[in-house]
Amino acid sequence: MRWFVLLVAMLAMLAAESGYGRVSAQARRALTVAAASDLQAALPEVIAKFERESNATVTVSFGSSGNFFAQIQNGAPYDVYLSADIDYPKQLIATGHADASSLYQYARGRLVLWTRKDSGVDISGGLRSLTDARVMRIAIANPRYAPYGRAAEAALRYEKIYDAVRGKLVLGENISQTAQLVDSGNASVGIIALSVAVGPALRARGTYSEIPAMAHPPIDQAAVIVSASARKPLAREFLAYLKRPDISEDLHRFGFTAGR
Amino acid sequence: MDWQAIALTARLAAIVSAILLIISLPFAHWLTFSRRRWTFLIESFVSLPLVLPPTVLGFYLLMSMGSRSPLGRWWMEWTGHPLAFTFEGLVIASAVYSLPFAVQPIATAFALVDPSLREASATLGASGLRTFARVTFPLSIEGVIAGLVLSFAHTVGEFGIVLMVGGNLPGITRTVSISIYDRVQALEYGQANQTALVLLAFSMLVLMTVYGLRRRPWAAAPVT
Numbered sequence: 001m002r003w004f005v006l007l008v009a010m011l012a013m014l015a016a017e018s019g020y021g022r023v024s025a026q027a028r029r030a031l032t033v034a035a036a037s038d039l040q041a042a043l044p045e046v047i048a049k050f051e052r053e054s055n056a057t058v059t060v061s062f063g064s065s066g067n068f069f070a071q072i073q074n075g076a077p078y079d080v081y082l083s084a085d086i087d088y089p090k091q092l093i094a095t096g097h098a099d100a101s102s103l104y105q106y107a108r109g110r111l112v113l114w115t116r117k118d119s120g121v122d123i124s125g126g127l128r129s130l131t132d133a134r135v136m137r138i139a140i141a142n143p144r145y146a147p148y149g150r151a152a153e154a155a156l157r158y159e160k161i162y163d164a165v166r167g168k169l170v171l172g173e174n175i176s177q178t179a180q181l182v183d184s185g186n187a188s189v190g191i192i193a194l195s196v197a198v199g200p201a202l203r204a205r206g207t208y209s210e211i212p213a214m215a216h217p218p219i220d221q222a223a224v225i226v227s228a229s230a231r232k233p234l235a236r237e238f239l240a241y242l243k244r245p246d247i248s249e250d251l252h253r254f255g256f257t258a259g260r
Numbered sequence: 261m262d263w264q265a266i267a268l269t270a271r272l273a274a275i276v277s278a279i280l281l282i283i284s285l286p287f288a289h290w291l292t293f294s295r296r297r298w299t300f301l302i303e304s305f306v307s308l309p310l311v312l313p314p315t316v317l318g319f320y321l322l323m324s325m326g327s328r329s330p331l332g333r334w335w336m337e338w339t340g341h342p343l344a345f346t347f348e349g350l351v352i353a354s355a356v357y358s359l360p361f362a363v364q365p366i367a368t369a370f371a372l373v374d375p376s377l378r379e380a381s382a383t384l385g386a387s388g389l390r391t392f393a394r395v396t397f398p399l400s401i402e403g404v405i406a407g408l409v410l411s412f413a414h415t416v417g418e419f420g421i422v423l424m425v426g427g428n429l430p431g432i433t434r435t436v437s438i439s440i441y442d443r444v445q446a447l448e449y450g451q452a453n454q455t456a457l458v459l460l461a462f463s464m465l466v467l468m469t470v471y472g473l474r475r476r477p478w479a480a481a482p483v484t
Contacts, residue, residue, distance in 0.1 A: 066445045119327070136341060142428060145445040170345045170427030173445075181427065185326030186344035 029056040031234050032077060034068040036084030036221065037176040038109060038148065041199025042254030043082075049250075050241050056234055064174035066145035072226055073097055079229040080238055084109060084175070084193075085147035086222040093224065102225035102235075106242050107256035109219035110194040111151050112208040114182060121188050123209045127159040130189060135168065139187035141178045142171040147219055148178075152191035154216040182206075194255035221256075261454045264431055265439035272347070272435065273415040276354045280362035280411045281404070283355075288367035288407075289392065307360045314357070314420030321353050322425050345427035350435075353425055354415045362411040369403020370396060402473045413466040416459070 035043055040062050047058045061068075061078070068081055069088040073095065081098065083089050086105060092098035113123045113130075123129045130138055141149030149171070156162040172178030175193045179202060182190035197208040223242065225235045241247060287306075291299055309317060325344040326332045335343040343349045373396050381391040397404070419437040426433035428442065436459055443452035 064445070066447070070444065070447060137345060137427070139427070142442070142445070144442065145447075170429060173423060173428075177424075180322075181344075184322050185328040185332065186322060186342055186425070187427075 029054075029234060031056055031058045031079050031231055031238060033058055033060045033080045033082060033238075034072070034076070034078040035060050035062050035082040036065045036068075036147075037062045037174045038084050038193040038195045038221075039082060040176055040196070041201070042195055042251055042256065046242075046247055046250055049247075050238060054234075054237055054241070056237075058238070062176070064146060067174075075228065077228075078226050079231050079235045080223060080225055082106065082221070082223045083147075084219065084221050086220040089222040089224040092226075097227055098224035099227055099232075102239060103222055104224075104239055104243065105220050105222045107221045107248075107251050109148065109151075109221055110213065110255060110257060111148065111155060111191060111211040111216060111219070112194045112197050113189060113211060114179065114192050114197045114202070114206050114208045115189045116183065116185065116206045119182075119185070119188055123189060123207065126209055127155060127161060127211060127215070129209075130156075130165050130168070131161055135165075135188045137170050137181075137187035137189075138165055138168045139170050139172055139178045139181040139190040139192075141175050141192075142173060146172075146174055146178075147221075148175045148191075148193050151216040151219050155191070155211050158215040196255075198255045261451070261458070262434075262436070262439040262443075265434050265436045265455070266458060268431060268434065269416055269436040272350055272354060273412045275351055276358060276415045277362070277408050277412040279351070279355055280358060281408055283359070284362040284366050284407060285397075285404070288363050288370055289396070291363070292367050292370040306363055309357050310360050314418070315424070317353075317357060318421040318424030321356075321421060325349060325425060344425045345429060345433060347432050349425060350422060350433055353421050354418055357418055357421055358411040358414040361414045362407040365403045365406040365410060366400065367403075369400035369406075372403075373399045406470055406473055409466055409469055413463065416462065 033043075033047070043060060043062075047060060050056065051058055065083040065085060065088050068076070068078070068083070069092065072078060072081055072092060081089060081092070089098060089103055093100045093103060113127065115121050115123050121129070121132070121135055129135070140152040141147075143149035143153040153162065156165060170181060170187055172181055172190075175196055178190050179192045179196045181187045182192075183202060183205065191211070194208070194210065196202060197206065223239060225232060225239065229235055291303055322344065323329060324331050325335070325342065327336060327342065332343060343352070377395050377399070378391055381395045382388075386394065416435075417437065418435070419441070422433065422435050422438055423441070426435070426438060428434050428438055434442070436455060440452050440455050440459070443449070443455065
């Protein structure tokens with residue numbers, strides 16, 4: 001019994017320490033965002049600014065767009081969904097899981113070839129350098145469900161080297177994991193998002209070569225407000241904030257082009 | 261139904277459990293009968309996969325297989341291709357991951373063998389190997405089978421590590437669990453469900469085998 005009382009006291013102290021008790025008072029100003037993993041580098045800064053300006057607390061989960069899509073369809077408690085494409089948000093609207101009026105294309109993604117500086121692979125020749133025999137494994141995101149994977153496959157087909165490099169392709173679950181397969185030295189080159197390549201984690205360790213935008217259908221990325229959200233005013237505030245020119249500028253700096 | 265993934269997984273699990281059986285028999289024997297004080301350290305180390313999340317193992321394996329690690333470079337020079345994203349890579353990863361599932365039941369079974377039987381065998385002039393083959397092993401057969409079945413099943417059920425070091429290559433590293441995940445990701449729930457049902461039936465069968473073994477149908481000789 002003594003131990004039990006002690007345990008409860010410790011838990012209570014922990015809860016007080018972590019500010020658990022204060023959350024309820026602020027619940028009105030809390031927002032939960034599900035964001036595609038290509039936003040991992042850009043979003044924290046953008047969100048920190050939003051939190052300061054509007055006195056809100058934003059919780060972000062990064063992951064694959066397809067995962068979030070399925071989760072939201074099954075009632076995941078997100079308020080805003082930032083997808084790496086525009087089809088998933090549109091489908092959510094079509095099935096009544098997201099608000100049609102909230103659909104906003106916040107950015108357009110760009111595709112790059114990325115390798116570690118110490119990999120000994122020269123990627124200055126663009127996609128054609130992938131046919132080099134020293135390139136043993138090429139990491140791309142899974143084209144079956146990752147928007148950047150679909151774009152990567154389209155670019156390889158556009159350059160007419162898809163069949164030549166097909167046997168070298170390994171598939172990442174999302175764009176961050178794809179980058180990590182290259183960064184850990186397991187794949188020699190990756191086709192990843194520019195926003196990941198210029199992020200603080202990879203910028204210093206690797207080099208990238210941009211893949212021309214005409215080589216693949218545009219990677220239009222859209223945001224929507226989840227229909228089931230109980231915090232729509234703040235969600236709308238957040239989307240309005242994303243539309244501001246200075247925020248678009250921030251996203252631009254992190255490897256996205258302007259929304260449209 | 262992804263038969264290719266099912267066949268690949270069965271092949272992977274069969275190879276891994278065979279390798280683990282070969283490793284585990286002498287290893288479990290040593291763990292059980294060694295009088296050295298530090299065996300508990302080795303035992304703890306081998307049992308790590310029981311408690312560590314697969315992501316921890318996956319992370320370390322990913323790092324140790326890449327071209328930045330000595331192991332990765334050595335493998336690259338030896339075979340001419342990277343270790344990650346290959347079937348061999350998966351075999352190594354799965355063997356590490358499932359080792360405690362083979363060693364523990366076997367070691368437990370060895371420990372349960374009445375020491376007087378082994379002593380009697382030794383007194384009658386049998387060598388250590390002969391004692392093992394004629395006394396310890398036959399009396400531990402249910403533990404050995406449980407170890408085989410569990411390591412097979414555990415390899416079939418592996419997901420996190422394969423996701424991290426596999427690269428999702430059909431016929432090479434796309435195991436059943438990855439195939440199901442893939443189908444769910446691609447929103448093909450019907451097909452995911454078909455493959456998942458096969459796995460569900462298989463897992464039930466495995467557990468029935470293991471729990472059925474507890475009835476000791478192989479324990480022919482009365483031990484006590």
